[in-house]
Amino acid sequence: MTVRRVMGIETEYGISAPGDPSANPMFLSGHVVTAYARAHGLLPGKGGWDYSTEAPLRDARGWELGRAYADPSQLTDIDDPTLANVVLTNGARFYVDHAHPEYSGPEVTSPLDAVLWDRAGDEVMRRAATLLNPDPVRPTVALYKNNTDGKGASYGTHENYLMRRETAFGDIVRHLTPFFVARQIICGAGRVGIGQDSRTSGFQISQRADFFEAEVGLETTVKRPIINTRDEPHATPDRYRRLHVIIGDANQCDVATYLKMGTTSLVLGLIEAGVAPRGLELQDPVGSLKVISRDPTLQALVPLRDGRQMRGLDLLWAYHDAAAHWLEDRGEMDPETDAVMTRWASVLTRLTADPMTLAGEIDWVAKLRVLQALRQRDGLAWTEPRLAALDIQWTDLRPEKSIFASIRSKGHVEQLATADQVLAAVTTPPEDTRAWFRGECLRRFAGSVVSASWDSIVFDVPGQQSLQRIPLNEPLKGTKAQVGWLLERSRDVGELLRDLVGVSD
């Protein structure tokens, strides 16, 4: 068993037009994407998304740019910006989903790479917004890496994990549900306000806990389920399942993202091997999710079906220990898996002793520590609007407005990726998945890429009448090691396709 697995993170960012609450968020999101796409030569029809089965919602209310200096003429080459949907040279998808700009990171194979390309997404969003904000004093758009407005709306940060198709879905549901209910104590982002519309004052561990109302289901926008049943593998369907995880917060702490992806991958490995810990089924998963979220002391007990009661910490220790035993028994321990296991134990140990010691690693603890200090200094009740404002501004992507970025820049948050690595990941794809082929094709031949998706690229080859579609059904094919030399020697897309046919023969 290994932590390595094809995985990825997708985030819908909060969006607003400062000073213009009537702005239409769909069009605003569209302008964010099209501004970036245009600046990087990724216009629709040139590197657009191969996307015919869904259409975003349209809104009949008119969009008006509220500010004279965001030149509307620069965007008029796009008929409907809410349809903006492009592939980036780092292999990610950048588009409008519902009423939010979304960055779906490229497929990676390790939790550390997931951290890196997730942070690259923040940087893409920041740059896109900067293009629309020539005057930072009077910004037209602000983006937030959070998951709720505290008034009843929630928007997602999803994870995707490639699994073996033969694993029974019932096993996934049974063994993953208790883990998902508990893991928020490591990867919750923290929230001021309790209840979907914050009708009760206070702090809770998770941004999303109050928005989950079912145990299992297909929905993602209403009656959200802890386990989502979407079956859309974006890969050879009889070999793979893509587990689409909708119960997660947008993290800014590298360590939290790293453990979120790493520990989930390991728990899936236990389920695939048939050795997930038994007897952890919860009596009331949906209710327990909220109980754990609302207890920053981490002492709250939730009832199990067998009559026992456990803390979130106990549940996570059970999964950790099962993974440790299995790895020990098998004598398999690659360095990346070892690193995740060691950090997992370390964080659980310290959370057990004193959660507040994790303020440099875990989002909700970092946020709570600052909130508590502010409350103490100024004698503030949880109803004080400054605390809710801090919660929102914690996630503002503008460095000059972001409270989290300010703390991180001063070295108060442990980082697992360097600034240089993040900048490189903005334009460079991971080398060890098909994202490499996708991203490199966009970088080299954007003018010939009609569209692309997770599992295909469609080329318009000069001199050929029909479009050429290259399927990418195997997530681990199309790596730099496999086709790097081919792309290097192809002077144009025609040569590339001729050579690719030769390779596949």
Next chain:
Amino acid sequence: MANLEQSRPQRREGDPELPPDLPGPAAAASQISDADLDSVLDEIDEVLESNAEEFVRSFVQKGGQ
């Protein structure tokens, strides 16, 4: 198995003695120290929207996934 049990971190309630080889020892260094907290709060005072109530009220999002 014996080795594994020994190497597993202690998790008794309130145990202040953590195994010495824990990663993220960073922990002490990389989070805000008590001494730094005042200056962090001072900066937050400057960055926080001056009309917090209005700012919070106007932060309205459409639901997503």
